[in-house]
Amino acid sequence: MLEKSLSSASDMIIYDLEDSVAPSPTDKKNARNRLAHFLTRKDMPDPHRVAVRVNDISTEFFKEDISDIVALPAVRSLVLPKIHSAENLHYVSQAIYNASKRASRDTVLNIIPSIESARASWNLGAIAGWKSAHGSASGGHLTALLFAAEDYCADTSIIRTRSRLELLYTRSQIVITAKAFGLEAIDMVCVNYKDIVYLKDECIDGRQLGFTGKQAIHPAQVEVIQSTFLPTSQEVLRAAKILHGMRAAHAAARGAVGFEGEMIDAPMLKQAEKIIAIAKAAGLEIPSISS
Missing domain, CATH: 3.20.20.60 (Phosphoenolpyruvate-binding domains)
Structure with a gap:
């Protein structure tokens, strides 16, 4: 053994x-x-x-x-x-x-x-x-x-x-x-x-x-x-979209944004950031999101 x-x-x-x-x-x-x-x-x-x-x-x-x-x-x-x-x-x-x-x-x-x-x-x-x-x-x-x-x-x-x-x-x-x-x-x-x-x-x-x-x-x-115990590809994609959407919202001086029927704000941004960080540490592919 x-x-x-x-x-x-x-x-x-x-x-x-x-x-x-x-x-x-x-x-x-x-x-x-x-x-x-x-x-x-x-x-x-x-x-x-x-x-x-x-x-x-x-x-x-x-x-x-x-x-x-x-x-x-x-x-x-x-x-x-x-x-x-x-x-x-x-x-x-x-x-x-x-x-x-x-x-x-x-x-x-x-x-x-x-x-x-x-x-x-x-x-x-x-x-x-x-x-x-x-x-x-x-x-x-x-x-x-x-x-x-x-x-x-x-x-x-x-x-x-x-x-x-x-x-x-x-x-x-x-x-x-x-x-x-x-x-x-x-x-x-x-x-x-x-x-x-x-x-x-x-x-x-x-x-x-x-x-x-x-x-x-x-x-x-x-x-x-x-x-x-790794984020799924769907979770990573959703997190990447949330980060992209929140960057655009902040650039427009807004603190929240609508996303797939949900209102996304600071707490959900924090969750998305954690998912992306774990995915990067594990070497997972992070999708590129464009407007």
Whole structure:
């Protein structure tokens, strides 16, 4: 599986030391050592694409995970399971700070807390607004909130259904909180990994809620996720037309313009600008609109 990861086209590769590894100390140590050796290879992907999910802070494995992973320049992001509060992040940050000093690490380590409990949901604002007491360079920098739906359901007794309605409140809460603090919002895994039609539907749903990305549990999911989280050609064309129309309106000293039966003003201009920016970043063709 480690070798296969090198051919993945995903935006980020998350190497898992938690649930994917048997819980015995020997298995955890062996997995950590294998991963540490693997991540020293010269053919590793760009470090900004490499993340490691460590064992949670309540386990005996956490500090050793941090010590070994922080020492690896190939890793730029940590995914942290079972983060329930800002206090948990302070604990993590202290461990990162101590390990960074020992390893003389000089690159910032991005922190991605996994929201997977009722307590975490209750404390979302404090988690998203957390800053390291040691500064971003030494204690870690928060970049995203990630939703772990299956763990969340296990903690809250929510019954998971294909409709996802039972998770609508929590998913929306995560998106809004992430956006309020300038963070990415990463949606849950689609466990029906062989059902591409359902995966597509779940991706569309996540993007409509405002998520900026989605976790993949299987390589076959990556292409569908990536293509669905990009603006469609129709969305890009509409946005380009709105920008063109608003430029003309502003040139005529008007703040709004009629477009296909709708009144377009400043908020819709902002939405159009975001769509074009995402499309450009993804290398999508932006249509030229003329009067």
